[in-house]
Amino acid sequence: MTMSTAAPVAGATVTRSTCPYCGTGCGVKITSVQGQIVDVQGDPDHPANFGRLCTKGSTLHLTAAASVTQQTRLLHPQQRLQRGAAPTPLGWDAALNLAADRLAAIIREHGPQAVAFYGSGQLLTEDYYVLNKLVKGFIGTNLLDTNSRLCMSSAVAGYKATLGADAPPACYADFDHAETMFIVGANTAWAHPILFRRIEAARAARPSQKLIVADPRRTETAEMADLYLPIRPGSDVALFHGLLHVMVREGLIDRGYIARHTTGFETLEAAVMDQPAQVYADICGIPLADLEQAARWMGGHTPTLSLYCQGLNQSTAGTDKNATLIALHLATGQIGIPGAGPFSLTGQPNAMGGREVGGMANLLSAHRDLANAAHREEVAALWGVPEVPAQPGKTAVEMFEAAARGEIKALWIACTNPAQSLPDQATVRRALERAEFVVVQEAFASTATCAYADLLLPATTWGEKDGTVTNSERRISRVRPAVPPTGEARHDWAIFTALGQRLEARLPERVAAYRPGTTTLFDYPTPESVWNEHRASTRGRDLDITGLSYALLEQQGPQQWPYPEGATRGRARLYADGRFATPDGKARFVTAAWRAPREQADADYPFVLNTGRLRDQWHGMSRTGTLGRLFGHVSEPAIELHPDDLQQQGLRDGQLLRVRSRRGEVLIPARASTGQRRGEAYIAMHWGEEFISGRGRGGQRLQGVNALTQPAFCPSSKQPELKNASIAIEAADLAWHAVFLAWLPANEALALRERLKPLADTFAFTSCVPFGREPDAQARVGVLLRVADEQAPAAERLREVAAAFGLEGHELLRYDDTARGHHRWLQVQADREGAQHLRALMLAGDTRPAAWLPALLQADHDVTELGSLLLHPGASAPVKVADAGKQICTCYNVTEPQIVAHLQHCEGSADARLASLQGALKCGTNCGSCVPTLRTLVRNTPFTESPAQAPTVVPIVEDRSDRRAA
Numbered sequence: 011m012t013m014s015t016a017a018p019v020a021g022a023t024v025t026r027s028t029c030p031y032c033g034t035g036c037g038v039k040i041t042s043v044q045g046q047i048v049d050v051q052g053d054p055d056h057p058a059n060f061g062r063l064c065t066k067g068s069t070l071h072l073t074a075a076a077s078v079t080q081q082t083r084l085l086h087p088q089q090r091l092q093r094g095a096a097p098t099p100l101g102w103d104a105a106l107n108l109a110a111d112r113l114a115a116i117i118r119e120h121g122p123q124a125v126a127f128y129g130s131g132q133l134l135t136e137d138y139y140v141l142n143k144l145v146k147g148f149i150g151t152n153l154l155d156t157n158s159r160l161c162m163s164s165a166v167a168g169y170k171a172t173l174g175a176d177a178p179p180a181c182y183a184d185f186d187h188a189e190t191m192f193i194v195g196a197n198t199a200w201a202h203p204i205l206f207r208r209i210e211a212a213r214a215a216r217p218s219q220k221l222i223v224a225d226p227r228r229t230e231t232a233e234m235a236d237l238y239l240p241i242r243p244g245s246d247v248a249l250f251h252g253l254l255h256v257m258v259r260e261g262l263i264d265r266g267y268i269a270r271h272t273t274g275f276e277t278l279e280a281a282v283m284d285q286p287a288q289v290y291a292d293i294c295g296i297p298l299a300d301l302e303q304a305a306r307w308m309g310g311h312t313p314t315l316s317l318y319c320q321g322l323n324q325s326t327a328g329t330d331k332n333a334t335l336i337a338l339h340l341a342t343g344q345i346g347i348p349g350a351g352p353f354s355l356t357g358q359p360n361a362m363g364g365r366e367v368g369g370m371a372n373l374l375s376a377h378r379d380l381a382n383a384a385h386r387e388e389v390a391a392l393w394g395v396p397e398v399p400a401q402p403g404k405t406a407v408e409m410f411e412a413a414a415r416g417e418i419k420a421l422w423i424a425c426t427n428p429a430q431s432l433p434d435q436a437t438v439r440r441a442l443e444r445a446e447f448v449v450v451q452e453a454f455a456s457t458a459t460c461a462y463a464d465l466l467l468p469a470t471t472w473g474e475k476d477g478t479v480t481n482s483e484r485r486i487s488r489v490r491p492a493v494p495p496t497g498e499a500r501h502d503w504a505i506f507t508a509l510g511q512r513l514e515a516r517l518p519e520r521v522a523a524y525r526p527g528t529t530t531l532f533d534y535p536t537p538e539s540v541w542n543e544h545r546a547s548t549r550g551r552d553l554d555i556t557g558l559s560y561a562l563l564e565q566q567g568p569q570q571w572p573y574p575e576g577a578t579r580g581r582a583r584l585y586a587d588g589r590f591a592t593p594d595g596k597a598r599f600v601t602a603a604w605r606a607p608r609e610q611a612d613a614d615y616p617f618v619l620n621t622g623r624l625r626d627q628w629h630g631m632s633r634t635g636t637l638g639r640l641f642g643h644v645s646e647p648a649i650e651l652h653p654d655d656l657q658q659q660g661l662r663d664g665q666l667l668r669v670r671s672r673r674g675e676v677l678i679p680a681r682a683s684t685g686q687r688r689g690e691a692y693i694a695m696h697w698g699e700e701f702i703s704g705r706g707r708g709g710q711r712l713q714g715v716n717a718l719t720q721p722a723f724c725p726s727s728k729q730p731e732l733k734n735a736s737i738a739i740e741a742a743d744l745a746w747h748a749v750f751l752a753w754l755p756a757n758e759a760l761a762l763r764e765r766l767k768p769l770a771d772t773f774a775f776t777s778c779v780p781f782g783r784e785p786d787a788q789a790r791v792g793v794l795l796r797v798a799d800e801q802a803p804a805a806e807r808l809r810e811v812a813a814a815f816g817l818e819g820h821e822l823l824r825y826d827d828t829a830r831g832h833h834r835w836l837q838v839q840a841d842r843e844g845a846q847h848l849r850a851l852m853l854a855g856d857t858r859p860a861a862w863l864p865a866l867l868q869a870d871h872d873v874t875e876l877g878s879l880l881l882h883p884g885a886s887a888p889v890k891v892a893d894a895g896k897q898i899c900t901c902y903n904v905t906e907p908q909i910v911a912h913l914q915h916c917e918g919s920a921d922a923r924l925a926s927l928q929g930a931l932k933c934g935t936n937c938g939s940c941v942p943t944l945r946t947l948v949r950n951t952p953f954t955e956s957p958a959q960a961p962t963v964v965p966i967v968e969d970r971s972d973r974r975a976a
Contacts, residue, residue, distance in 0.1 A: 021044070022041050023042050023043070024041050025490050025491070026038070026039055026040075026488070027472075027473070027488070028056075028479055028489050029063070029066075029067045029070065029359065029472075030132060030633075031064075032202055032356070033355060033358055034482065035359065035481025035483075035485055035487055035568070036062070036063060036064075036204055037055070037056020037059060037487065037568070038056075038063065039051045040070075041071075042492045042493050045493050046074075047473050047492055049071050050063070050067070050070045050071040051063070052067070052068075056567070057182075058487075064939045065203070065640065065901065066627075066634055066640070067937075068901065068936065068937050069637055070473075072636075072637055073634070075784070077756040077757040077785070078636050078756075078784075081636075081759075082454050082456050082632070082636055083453060083471075083497060084452055084454060084466055084468040084469075085455075085468055085496065085497030086468060086497055087099065087100055087104075087105035087465070088466040089105070089465055090464050090466075097466055106505075106509060107512060109449055109512075110509060111516065112446075112447045113509075113513065114513060116419045122151035122153075124419040125149060125422075126421055127145050127153065127421075127422045128154075128155060128156065128421065128422070129154070129364070129369060129426065130156055130158075130358070131156060131157055131162075131361035131364055132359055132360060133364065133369075134360060134363070134475060134478060134489055134502070134503070135360060135366065135367060135478045135480065136503045136537040137502035138360070138367045138369040139367040139369075139503075139543070140503045140507055141424065141506050142367055142374075143531055144506050144510045146368075146374070146389075146399065147389075147390075147398065147531055148510055148513060148514070148520060148531050149513070150399050151399060152372075152398075152401060153404055154371060154403055155403065155405050156369055156370060157358070157431060159730075160431060161320070161323065161356070161357040161361050162354065162356055162357060162358075163323070163405075164322065164323035164324070164724055164727040165178075165322075165323055165332055165354035167332065168331070168333045168335075168336060168727075169354070171329060171598065172332075172597055172598050172599070173585065173590050174598075175590075175591035176365055176377055177484065177553065177591070178353055179345055179353075180315060181583060183348075184313075184348060184350065184351065184353070184583070185205075185315070187350075188349035189216070189311050190220045190312065191209065191212075191221050191314075191316075192308055192317070193222070193318070194321065194322065194335065195224070195318045195321020195323070196225075196317055196319035197225065197227075197230065197622060198317060198319075198355065199234070199625075199939075200230060200623055200625040200939075201320075201622075202319075202355055203939040207938050207941070210941065210942075220307045221235045221237075222236065222308070223235035223237075224304075226240060227686060227687070227690075228240065228684070230625075230943055230946070231942070233942060234942055234945065237303055237304055237307070239296050242294055243618055244733075244734055246325075247327060247334050247603075247604040248290050248293040248604040249290065250334040250337065250338060251281075251282045251334065252289075252291060252294065253305045253308060253309075253338055254282045254338055254341060255282045255283060255290060256302050256309075257308070257338070257342065259283075260310075262306065262309025262342065263341045264342055267340075267342075267343035268340070268341060268343075271588040272340050272596055272597045272598070273597075273598055274600070277599070277601045278337060278599045278601045281601050281603070287301060293604065308342070309338075312342065313348065314342070314344045315349055315353060316351070316352045316353060319354070319355045319357060320622070323354075324732040324733045325607075325724060326607065326608045326731045327605055327607075328724040329726035330600070330602035330724075332352075333602060334600065335352055336352045339351060346585035346586040346587070347586065353482070354482070356481065359481075360479040362479075362480040367544055368380075371403030371404060372405070372728075376547045377552055380400075381400075391525075392546070392547055393528075394524050395528075395531070396523050396524075396525070405723075406432065406728070407721045407723055408728070410428065410438050411437055411721070413445050414437050416444055418445065420447040420449075421448050421449070423459055424451040424469070424502060425469065427632065427698070428442075429458035429461070429462065429698075429713075430457065430698030430714060430716065431629065431695075431698075432716060432721075433719035433720055434716070434720060435673075435674060435714070435716045436717065442462035447464055449466075451502065452468070452469055453469050453470065454471075454633070456700065456764060457700065458698055467505060468496075468498055468499040469502050470491075470495045470496075470500065472489075474493060474494065474496065474499065474501075475501060476490060476491045477501075477503070477540075477541070478541060480571075483582075484553075485569065486555070486558065486570070486571065488560070488563050488568070506532075507532045507534045510531060511532050514532070545559075553572055554572045554573070554574040555571050555573050556575040558573045607734040608720065609720060609722075612736065615670070615672070615737055616689070617655075617691045618734060618737070619671070619691050619692070619718060619735045620692045620733055620734070621693055622692065624643070624644050624694045625643055625644075626641075627696045629696065630698050631696050631698075631701065632700075635696075635700065635780070638780035638781045638784055639782070639784060640900065641780055642897035642900050642903065643897050643900055645794075645897075646679065646777055646779055646796075647678050647694070648678060648679050648681035649679070649681065649691050650682075650685070650691065650692040651681070651682065651683065651686055652684065652686045652687065652689075654688060655689065656680060656682055661680055662680070664679055665680050665741060666742040666775060667680050667740065668739070668740050669693075669718060669738070670718075671718040671719075671738075672736070673717065673720065674706075674717030674718055675717060675718070676693075676702070676712055676714060677702075679777075691737060693715045698715070699712065699713050701714075701777065704773060704774050705774050711770055712770070716732075718735050719732050742774075744775060746800070746802045746803075746831060746854075746855060747796070747855070748796070748808075748853060748855070748857065749794075749795070749796055749853045749857050750795040750796075750797075750815050750817075750850075751781075751794050751815075751864050751867055751868075752792070752816055752817075752837070752849065752850035752851075753790040753792055753849050753850070754816070755789060755790060756784065756785040756790065759791035759792070760780075762793055763793060765814060766795060766811075769795075773798065774800060775796070775799070776795065776797050778793070778794070778795045779793075782868070783903065797811075801831075808852075812835055812852050816849065817837050817851070819837075821838055822837055823835070823837075823881055824836075825883065827856075827883070830855060832854065832855035833854040834851075834854075834880075836848060838873065845872040845874055846874040847870050847871070847872065847873065848863075848867040849867070850867075856883075861887070862886075871889075898943050898944065899934060899940045900937075900939070901933075901936040901937055902931070902935075904932070904940075906947070908931060909951075912926070913947060913948060913951040914951060914953065924948050927948070
């Protein structure tokens with residue numbers, strides 16, 4: 011259960027809904043008062059999470075606070091009359107009429123293939139369904155894809171190639187039955203924290219259970235493993251072939267199951283047995299003994315459950331990786347039984363629901379295939395249109411490449427931020443600039459994509475939306491509104507419905523071609539009316555939900571599919587009878603050769619870049635990035651490198667680096683990490699230009715991590731290889747640095763960050779993040795800005811930035827060395843008792859005091875007795891300031907030094923020491939996201955008989971500036 015953040019209030023309403031973050035599909039209980047969300051709790055009755063929430067889910071109510079929404083939400087339709095100009099408000103009728111007019115004109119002049127739509131795995135199933143019908147049924151193009159292409163399309167292709175249908179066969183309850191769990195290409199502890207809580211509980215209940223983790227990075231998930239396989243990036247297919255080789259060699263496969271229920275094994279067997287197991291181990295870079303141990307556990311210590319995510323999917327060999335992993339389960343008969351199966355963990359909250367309604371360029375409703383003529387006829391008959399076009403649509407990367415070439419004239423983007431999330435950002439930005447008409451349908455005005463929109467349409471978001479989502483285990487949950495829409499926001503399905511109706515009026519020849527009895531495709535008064543039509547499309551399909559209804563979901567709670575008419579419950583596991591969704595009922599083995607990743611390290615680009623998630627952040631951070639507390643665990647952008655690589659390159663931890671790929675560059679501080687393999691690097695996927703930017707060598711604006719990633723994609727799934735790019739690293743060598751920090755009123759901090767964004771065009775490097783807890787006792791939120799450049803800026807520009815942070819007025823303490831470009835400005839205010847506190851500061855030129863001054867500000871330290879010592883030109887602190895270290899527990903703000911200090915005088919078993927730690931400091935007792943780290947600290951911190959006096963800890967902001975600049 012998560013802690014309550016709001017006391018019971020008279021007149022409060024509690025609404026059951028679903029978390030909008032990862033594909034775990036956690037149930038939440040939203041408390042609202044007078045139209046404002048004030049609290050969120052995990053729903054103890056929801057079968058996905060049983061009341062647990064992670065750090066992100068447990069702070070949802072804070073992202074819905076009025077002080078946040080009024081600064082970040084898109085509140086009204088807006089039109090941009092000229093690219094680069096500020097948008098101006100207009101009414102909904104005018105906005106929709108403008109959109110319909112422009113789209114109709116482009117369709118008449120250039121044809122339907124000139125109009126493309128790009129959606130999101132965060133849309134609800136009802137939103138997806140209307141969008142799919144609008145594009146494929148009315149406009150007559152298959153140019154519809156979504157950011158699920160970046161997430162789950164390789165899993166889809168892998169399931170269909172082997173099992174015949176896009177249907178994960180396992181469920182969360184299988185965690186409790188597995189004897190071996192194999193996690194590959196996933197950092198479950200961070201990406202799916204609540205599922206990892208269930209894994210921890212299963213391991214505690216079954217001491218015999220073994221956990222194998224394969225990952226190039228030594229993540230928190232890997233730290234928990236009984237066997238860790240630090241494979242080379244892109245070697246997954248070789249790993250799975252090596253495992254199968256050992257299983258065949260040692261008689262661990264089930265030849266009876268293979269003969270009865272599969273085809274194609276002989277070809278695969280011959281291929282994997284053609285070379286010794288040592289070859290596979292060498293390709294992966296792991297000891298042969300570890301490869302053999304993993305195979306013995308997976309093939310003999312059964313049942314075996316495999317869990318996997320983007321490490322397999324985001325690859326030019328993504329389909330092959332999925333198919334060869336699934337082959338291990340087919341070869342051993344480990345599928346369709348409790349505790350066994352290949353289980354893909356969905357990245358987004360409704361990527362599964364989007365697949366169910368055919369919301370991608372190659373799919374149609376109810377898992378039908380666009381390439382299948384019979385499937386197209388079935389959908390056309392359901393919709394009452396003459397046909398569904400046969401010409402394949404372009405997938406995400408292809409769509410934006412075509413727009414960059416000028417082939418696509420209009421782009422409609424809904425609930426996603428391609429100017430942050432797609433690879434090869436230079437091409438994406440060129441597409442957005444070249445398109446004649448760009449519509450962004452979005453809840454948040456702060457995303458990078460909004461800057462390119464000719465028309466901005468405000469959409470509802472979590473807490474306001476109404477519909478359904480489907481999670482990783484095929485479980486459909488209701489999403490219910492707790493409060494009215496913010497501003498003039500409208501539901502996504504309603505926006506698509508209104509657009510469709512207006513297009514019908516402007517393109518009457520298409521309406522005339524409808525089948526008799528069909529007068530409109532968009533007669534949807536409610537989301538339930540949309541869902542009922544979707545339900546009808548599933549009859550007789552693998553995901554048949556004709557036995558479900560909104561009423562049943564209300565009465566009995568979330569349900570798994572298939573749930574056909576007449577059923578009393580959904581099916582937890584698929585293929586228990588050994589019959590698969592293929593024409594002959596047999597699963598298929600796919601023989602795929604291991605191929606090295608498309609980009610390889612070379613003399614010009616000697617490092618391999620990997621990307622992934624942070625524990626407390628979500629995607630482009632349009633929601634989580636509004637909360638300072640969620641930056642406590644990882645406070646600022648960084649590129650992680652092995653300490654030996656930094657030393658070999660003559661670089662230092664914290665130094666600002668210039669990172670280049672063949673497509674672009676980014677400036678970002680270095681962070682030493684022993685979890686990295688030598689020659690490899692890691693940047694979290696979240697760091698787009700909304701948080702880190704600057705001016706490149708050619709003067710172009712830097713665009714975050716995806717300026718570096720490559721657009722090459724898997725030929726089957728079309729999912730791009732976001733996990734592998736060759737990069738070069740060098741010191742940025744910028745001579746001038748500055749740091750700005752301030753406590754600001756909660757209703758001003760986010761607005762300040764928006765006003766600061768244009769700085770990216772004027773400095774070589776900028777990084778801007780929040781800090782603190784929202785709001786603190788004085789209703790304040792912190793903002794931290796770092797900038798760097800080749801030389802000091804003009805004094806007027808420096809004063810302008812300082813004034814934005816409140817560094818002005820009679821309470822300002824100043825030290826200036828204009829000749830050297832060094833400035834230290836401090837805003838000090840007295841509290842009611844007369845104590846003096848820092849409220850804002852600027853360190854420019856000489857940033858060495860950033861090692862201690864920010865700590866005084868963040869800790870609200872009384873600086874009354876320090877006086878002018880704060881301005882002393884020396885860099886050392888005039889008062890002892892202890893480094894609080896890394897925040898481990900976000901919920902209770904517990905840091906690593908505090909944890910270590912307690913463990914040093916706490917003896918007993920690992921479980922006893924963990925319990926003592928939780929009892930004393932409360933860390934790990936709320937959402938549990940930090941429990942894997944706590945276990946690692948328990949394991950690595952020895953007991954000391956005579957504990958040292960615990961120091962008084964003052965939090966400190968880590969100095970990420972280049973100290974040589976001083």
